[in-house]
Amino acid sequence: MFKDLLEELGGWTDKVRGRLSSNFDVASFTWFRVGGPAQLFFNPADEADLSYFLRNLPEDVPVTTIGLGSNLLVRDGGIEGVVIRLSGRAFSSVEVDDNYVVKVGAAMPDMRFAQQMARQGVAGFAFYKGIPGSIGGALRMNAGAHGDETKRRLLGARAMDRQGTIHKLTPADLGHGYRSCSVPSDYIFTEATYQGEAGDPEALKAEMDDVSAYREENQPTKERTGGSTFRNPEGMSAWKLVDEAGFRGFKLGGAQVSPKHTNFLINTGEASAEDIERLGEKIRGKVRDMTGLELHWEIKRIGSFVEGTRVDPFQQD
Template sequence: MGSKPRGRNFSDQNGMSAQVTNTNTSPVPTGTVRGKLTPDAPLAKHVWFKSGGNADWLFEPADLDDLKAFLKALEPGTPVMPLGVGSNMIIRDGGVPGVVIKLGAAFAEVNVTGETTIEAGAFAPVSMVARRAAKAGIDGLRFFIGIPGSVGGVTKMNGGCYGRETCDVLTSCDVILPGGEFVTLTNADLAFSYRHSALPEGAVVVAVRFEGFPGDPEEIKADMARISNTRKESQPIGSMTGGSTFKNPEGHSSWKLIDDAGLRGFTHGGAQVSEKHCNFLINTGTATSTDIEELGELVREKVYANSGIKLEWEIRRVGRV
């Protein structure tokens, strides 16, 4: 049978407590799954910052049935964290307890399912959803071209840009709950708010359905090209970064608050505030996740001292400190 958690407690960014999993024994009975199960697995290569510790276990399911079987067999109480394309995330240097679920090609299909509807696997980049919708003459999803994330990631965090959010177009999603139960959740079930959803803790999104409206393919494509060019010109594309670091306070832009505090290009260890866009933090090549997170906290302190406004993290910070 699976191992029992042992070791010290840790606190994640929400203050929730869990225990370190014993990685000497498989968390599921031998022969339970067909996918790849790796102990003490490095995660830095899977995230955009290219930093951070290891997962106690990394599971890469072969397909949907394999994922269901794994979560059903997993010892109750074992922490589970889905990992998409690794944008908008800091993996702390102490690593991630329990099991990290990394979906792959079996969860990356994007299909037009109706005149104005798209269904996409959770691992598919949302930019692919935008392009597929444009080709089919489905409008309303063009903003996805500006988000460097996966379908599962934007669902969990209600990703958005240019005045639109995932909640504006998502109709329902399929998830696997801890214990292996397959359920479909509606837009209302997810209770979306700014950069947040009520997706159950440990649930793994596997597929999502989006609803747009009829549009002209060439006009949509032209506007998406404009969005892509604007992003390339204004954001540090190609750098080791995590996307927008802080939420925009009501009535303010985080980048301007950071710039006004004199922090453009500010460094801490191997981490830097982007000179191109102040709401992006960058790993200059030698940064640890601790460097990056500490830089973010220094930015918050200095912005508060300068403006009286407390910035809230948008990037997820997960794992052991």
């Protein structure tokens, strides 16, 4: 448990309209369902509420932003400072104009966005049906699947900096690459603007059904997992490297490499965050020793280790 940060911040927090919770079980918002608490959890009511909070929050208080937690590992020692999670109608709205320009809030789940676009006959977003994150995460990681990616139809985005100032970003500002962008890490995305096109709702639904069927057949969708663990090296597949290193089904504590897809780690029910991260580093070490290649984490690991414990990179024991 952390000391009560909300108590220390003082009276200005009384004007915050969103939810503020001390020592909040943030692990319940992650797909792995592991990790320690957030010292202070903030769920803003809207963009203005978020700006007010950030303008008044002392500069020395760390801020961490999370989305749906589908590609996130919270370490067992928890997260010091403030954890911000956008949700609610203010950050999940969708607007489509007559030219198929789409504005969507950053908290909108990718899958739900794909479904809504299909119902409205807006093509270009069916690939999001296979991505279990939010639009904000898609902007940060240039999320992609099935031969498509976020940047292809992106016209721009809104993001808020640590001081509570809104920035309107162009595709050039975003600087998207493979699972990356060049926007400062402390910017919080609040909205994305895309260029869609006319499409037939039934055809779009069929396309999404194909995406869903592929995901169900090839990924451990019913398990406590964090999505793709490692980025694909240039011209190679991370899952093949993990498989060739002999890790299919391998267990360490309560963590396991998925027997179905070796680039997925699973919490079998009793795993700690340390188990999961230690297993990932063991895999990285073996792959490096066998091939000379360094796998890079795609899962975002945040927070602190429990005092007296630590998972070092490429740890083998």
